[in-house]
Amino acid sequence: MPFAMPVPNLCSICDRPAFLTCIDCDTIYCSAVCQVADWSEHQKLPAHINKTRSSINNIISSVQPRSNVQRTKASSFEKEPRFKLPSNNKSTVLSALTKSKPNVSVNDRLKLAAMKETVSQKNQSTMTSESTVSVSSAKTNLSDKLNSLMINEEQIQEKSEVEGLINTSSSDSDSILNVPDSSNNSTFSDKYKTNRKLQLQDDGFCRVFVKHRHYIDDEQLVYYILPIAFEEEYKKYLQTLDNTYNDRNFRPLELSSFIKNAPELIIAKLENNFARCAVLTKVDVNNCIQVIDIDSGSKKILNITKDIMKAAINREYEIMPYCIKAILNNVDASDIDFDDVIEIKELKSTEDGYIIAEVKYSDSDDEEETLPLPTSTVQDKQDNKTEEKRYTVKDIKLKVLKPGKIKLSFLDGSKLKEGKMCICESLNENTKFFEELDNDISNYVKANPNAGNYVPILHELVLSKYTDGNYYRALCKNIDENGCSVVFLEYFNDFYVQFKDIMKLPESLLRKSVSRVISIKLASGKSFSDVDIDASLNQFEINQEFEAIVHDDVKSATVDDSFFIFKK
Incomplete structure (x- = not known):
């Protein structure tokens, strides 16, 4: 009898073939x-509730008496259950753990390091001949404890004892290390306003770099x-951050530092450089948080257990953010890209720390040079249309795609090899938009049969004929002598078209675009190079729906x- 492959069961969520089974409830x-x-x-499910209670009881029963904590290795408290505990019971487990494993943060360690020297100096100045032996003995014991806490990671001290040592010379240690109390910086950390002003030129405009952008509405x-x-x-400050926080004395923050009273400002390594980051979200089930670089506006999702994050010293709270948050009145999302240099004029400022400004466009923007026309006939037609308004990318807007878990519709995969895909949000209004747009374009083309042979300028919006007619x-x-390369607004695929198949875009078809090109990340974390592009396409x-996290x-x-479909 031939060997028979096991028949897979179906996933309880999506009904696909499945082989993964929960060990507790099947x-x-x-x-x-x-x-x-x-x-x-x-x-x-009952099986999970019972399992969770059993796990919590086992953890609580393993808590050592106070007198035994110092002789217990840290690893004995870091063992986790076989599965992740539900979020509603996580606080109970953490509470049990913190009773036996004190949370010694990087700030505590730094304060103790400075306090060690401070206490030593004080003892030397106040020491008398009658108490020389006793003070020296006490100082030696204190030094041993501090060294044990700083050097030997496996030796755990009681947190109350650590806090007591810190409080004995809090004023001295704070002045030496400049470790801030985050509660006193709420105004700074909540809005991250800056007192920096635009340095205006003689014409009233200021040249600026565009570092980042975000939608607020x-x-x-x-x-x-x-x-x-x-x-x-700004460049010198970034170098200072790297030089400061690459020091091994600034040890990375641990997960426990973010569970309660998470720091408002941290120093995180984004790509290859340290940056000042504000924490925007609480820790999720994957130990991830969202942060924003307050100096550039870049937002990132970081994993606390994998990415490098360190506590910020007081200096970082005192330096205002370098970037200014601006709302630009006369531009659209397609006008400006990151690292562009533009000139702006401030119109007014808001109470929220934003400035309202307008962008200066050079006169040459409306006088872009076109290539020689192929025939005199086309030249005559173009001369007759010089007075007509041309529409460019500045005249069209993109519909906002809100972040979060949403349903998308696939539109085009010509850029799939680059890990990109053209999509739109799967909404009835978007389906209706495509139907109405196709119908209106078809009617316009039929009503203007002689509107072809149009020669556009660079970045102009046109109607272009595709291979389907x-x-x-x-x-x-x-643009070249015979035609031009275009990218279709609804599908973002590239195409070369001759002038005879190009028509001027009328104002009636100047509508918002609902399509977007996004980079695709795989939920499993696999590289997109593993995807079989041809087989997947x-x-x-077209219009195939799928769920994604934007x-x-x-x-x-x-x-x-x-x-x-992945490569074999």
């Missing part, structure tokens, strides 16, 4: 993604701009691996 999943999605209901963009006058100072809205990227269909930068999204 629930079946196809992947960790489905397990996480079902956790809120899964944890309520459905359509309101806030730009983080760095005046060029502060560029050198239909016209679509497009953006001109490059063969299974895609990240805060609205340029990337995490997609379940099952949406793609």
Whole structure:
């Protein structure tokens, strides 16, 4: 009898073939993604409730008496249950752990290091001949305890004892280390306002770098701009951060530092450099937090147990953020990219720390040079249209794609090899938008049969004919003697088209674009190079729906691996 492959069960969430089974309640999943999605209901099953209670009792019963804590290795408290505890019981377990394992933060260690020297100096100045032996003995004992806490990571001291030592010379240690009390910096850390001003030129404008941008409303963009006058100072400050926090004495913050009273400002290593970051979210189930670089506006999701984060000293609280938050009145999202240099004029400021400004456009923007026209006939037609308004990327807006878990529709995969995909949010209004747009373009083309042979300028919006014989809205990227390269606004695929198949875009079709190109991240963390592009594209269909988690930068999204086919 031939060997028979085992028949897989079906996932309890998505009904795909599944082989993963919960060891406590026998629930079946196809992947960790489905397990996480079902956790809120899964944890309520009787088998899990009993297991959780048993785990908590085992942890609490393992707590050592106070007199035995110093002789216990730290590793004995770091053992975890076989599965992650439900979030509603996590605080109970943490409470039991903190009773036996004190939380000694990096600030405590730094204060103790400075206090060791301070106490030594005080004892020398107040020591008398009658108490020389007793004071020396006491000082030696204190020094041994401090060295044990600083050097031997496995030796754990009682937190109350540590706090008592810190309080004996709090004024001295704080003045030496400049370790701030975050409670006194709420004004700074809540809004991260800056007192930096634009350095105006004679014409009233200021040259600035665009460092980042974020949406604060459905359509309101806030730009983080760095005046060029502060560029050198900012670079030197970043170098100072690297030199300071690369020091081994600044030990990384631990997970326990974020459970209660998380620091408002931390120093985190973003890519290859340290940066001042504000903590925006609480710790999630994956030990991740979201932070924002207050000097550039860049937002990141960091893992506390993997990424490097350190406590900020008082100096970092005293230096105002380098970037100014600006709302630019006369620009759209497609106008400006990161690291662009622009000139702006401040119109007014708001109580929230923003400035309202306008961007200066050079006169040459409206007089872009076009290439020689191929025929005199086309030249005559173009001359007759010189008075007509041309529409460029500045005249069209993108519909905002809000961060979070949403349903998307696949539109085009021509950039899939780059790890990018053209999508739109799966909404009835977007489906209606495409239907109405296609119908209106078709009617316009039929009503203007002689509107072809149009020669656009660079970045102009036009109607371009595709291989299916239909016209679509497009953006001109490059122009030569015979035609131009365009990118279609609704699908973001590149195409070369001759002038005879180009029509001027009428004002009636100047509508907001609902399509977006986003970078794709895989839920499993695999590299996108493992994806079989051709095989995946063969299974895609236009308007195929799928769920994804859109990240805060609205340029990337995490997609379940099952949406793609991987290389064998």
